[in-house]
Amino acid sequence: MNSHTNPPAGETPPPVFTAxxxxxxxxxxxxxxxxxxxxxxQVQAIPLxxxxxxxMGGAQTGTGKTAxxxxxILQRLLPFANSSPSPARHPVRxxxxxxxxxxxxxxxxxxxxxxxxxPLRAMCAFGGVDIKPQTAELRQGVEILVATPGRxxxxxxxxxxxxxxxxxxxxxxxxxMLDMGFIPDIKRIMNLLPQKRQSLLxxxxxxxxxxxxxxxxxxxxxxxxVARRNQVSETVTHRVYxxxxxxxxxxxxxxxxxxxxxxxxxxxxxxxDCARLARELxxxxxxxxxxHGDKTQSERLKALDSFKSGETRVLVxxxxxxxxxxxxDLPYVINYELPxxxxxxxxxxxxxxxxxxxxxxxxxxxxxxxxxxxEIEKLIKFRIEQVMLPGFxxxxxxxxxxxxxxxxxxxxxxxxDKAAHTERVKRPDKNMIAAxxxxxxxxxxxxLAAADESIPSENAPAFARPTGHPPLKKPIRPVAALLGGxxxxxx
Ligand code: AMP
Numbered sequence: 001m002n003s004h005t006n007p008p009a010g011e012t013p014p015p016v017f018t019a020x021x022x023x024x025x026x027x028x029x030x031x032x033x034x035x036x037x038x039x040x041x042q043v044q045a046i047p048l049x050x051x052x053x054x055x056m057g058g059a060q061t062g063t064g065k066t067a068x069x070x071x072x073i074l075q076r077l078l079p080f081a082n083s084s085p086s087p088a089r090h091p092v093r094x095x096x097x098x099x100x101x102x103x104x105x106x107x108x109x110x111x112x113x114x115x116x117x118x119p120l121r122a123m124c125a126f127g128g129v130d131i132k133p134q135t136a137e138l139r140q141g142v143e144i145l146v147a148t149p150g151r152x153x154x155x156x157x158x159x160x161x162x163x164x165x166x167x168x169x170x171x172x173x174x175x176x177m178l179d180m181g182f183i184p185d186i187k188r189i190m191n192l193l194p195q196k197r198q199s200l201l202x203x204x205x206x207x208x209x210x211x212x213x214x215x216x217x218x219x220x221x222x223x224x225x226v227a228r229r230n231q232v233s234e235t236v237t238h239r240v241y242x243x244x245x246x247x248x249x250x251x252x253x254x255x256x257x258x259x260x261x262x263x264x265x266x267x268x269x270x271x272x273d274c275a276r277l278a279r280e281l282x283x284x285x286x287x288x289x290x291x292h293g294d295k296t297q298s299e300r301l302k303a304l305d306s307f308k309s310g311e312t313r314v315l316v317x318x319x320x321x322x323x324x325x326x327x328x329d330l331p332y333v334i335n336y337e338l339p340x341x342x343x344x345x346x347x348x349x350x351x352x353x354x355x356x357x358x359x360x361x362x363x364x365x366x367x368x369x370x371x372x373x374x375e376i377e378k379l380i381k382f383r384i385e386q387v388m389l390p391g392f393x394x395x396x397x398x399x400x401x402x403x404x405x406x407x408x409x410x411x412x413x414x415x416x417d418k419a420a421h422t423e424r425v426k427r428p429d430k431n432m433i434a435a436x437x438x439x440x441x442x443x444x445x446x447x448l449a450a451a452d453e454s455i456p457s458e459n460a461p462a463f464a465r466p467t468g469h470p471p472l473k474k475p476i477r478p479v480a481a482l483l484g485g486x487x488x489x490x491x
Pocket of ligand 1: 034035036037038039042060061062063064065066067
């Protein structure tokens with residue numbers, strides 16, 4: 001079928017960039033970037049943004065949301081583009097706020113890619129680096145400014161930036177801004193912007209707080225949502241390895257040695273764990289690097305470049321540092337520790353299985369983390385396959401394995417064993433989580449926070465949140481698993 005042939009009746013032709021109303025300069029830049037088909041968020045957002053509409057966009061990193069807002073904003077700024085050397089002719093007309101330096105840089109790179117056939121000037125301002133070169137660049141005049149909120153306010157205080165001509169504001173990853181405590185800064189910045197402007201807010205999740213923020217910033221916004229929120233890509237295979245708390249590092253090394261993990265991001269919860277694990281992996285002779293909030297900007301960029309070039313095999317990261325990382329074609333994401341906020345699992349996994357490629361999400365889960373696993377499964381609405389690796393499983397499994405080897409196996413359980421036996425039979429699944437969410441492996445923690453109705457459930461600590469998790473549809477058979485009989489099925 002050549003390109004002029006009509007598609008068969010009933011079949012919708014794939015969307016094309018030329019149908020979105022973009023000017024040739026931008027279409028050429030998009031073609032140079034190698035994009036042939038606009039992504040769903042681009043199809044929805046580009047015409048609306050071109051029309052000057054405010055938008056509340058539900059889209060995660062990896063959906064093509066940056067081009068979805070950048071391309072039409074560039075087009076709206078084009079009538080003001082000029083090549084005059086006078087800074088006064090290049091006031092800030094579009095402001096993009098991002099929660100992290102990495103995301104700011106990524107958005108800035110995208111803007112440079114898409115604006116390459118226009119004389120529009122863009123720059124990026126973030127903290128952790130010398131402010132002087134940024135000040136100098138700002139004073140030369142830029143039409144599009146990408147910034148993190150704190151550093152932007154530093155520039156405001158220095159009077160190196162003015163917002164009188166701002167036509168468009170983008171709040172990218174608003175949920176993360178909220179998590180990182182940036183809302184007061186955002187509000188201060190909002191007060192400095194002209195009332196009459198276009199505003200776009202993007203967020204992977206929409207909590208009540210995000211909706212309140214959106215109400216205060218957007219005017220009659222159109223809600224566009226691609227891939228339902230908190231949904232993970234269909235092309236990602238998820239797998240959990242139950243592991244004894246003290247054996248995680250060994251298991252990770254075992255997986256790196258035996259699985260075909262060419263490159264992976266390994267997530268830890270804290271900066272300390274992140275740094276320690278990267279050091280331990282290096283000691284075990286893996287090329288590893290850490291990326292976390294205590295690292296300087298140049299260290300973070302160096303680590304990222306080295307990972308992108310393939311020099312580093314394992315990038316150990318915390319959630320905040322990894323947020324928005326644009327690493328194409330990453331087949332493996334490993335959760336060394338599960339996040340305590342289930343949405344972060346979705347964000348982490350967003351780094352694999354992009355653009356229809358296949359990806360693997362591996363989680364090393366020790367008994368105290370099973371409650372978080374239940375929360376994650378509730379959010380993503382499916383049970384993740386559990387794979388038992390003999391030698392690494394938690395005590396409970398090891399005990400089962402030992403028991404199955406004992407010569408008196410099959411005899412009536414002795415009295416002392418009886419309770420354990422009955423308990424094992426009673427348990428709906430072997431991951432030590434009762435149907436009501438109670439974790440048998442953990443010390444009892446009273447559900448005080450849950451009882452306190454003044455705490456909204458999403459803000460209550462994870463252990464205090466009711467899980468309401470459905471019982472396992474398919475019971476996992478520990479013995480088969482221990483004998484290596486559980487196949488590596490995709491979910
Ligand atoms: P984003 O969600 O904006 O972080 O984009 C994720 C990745 O998708 C980036 O590497 C973009 O370069 C890429 N991308 C954006 N739009 C398209 C498209 N229409 N076709 C192919 N790749 C795209």
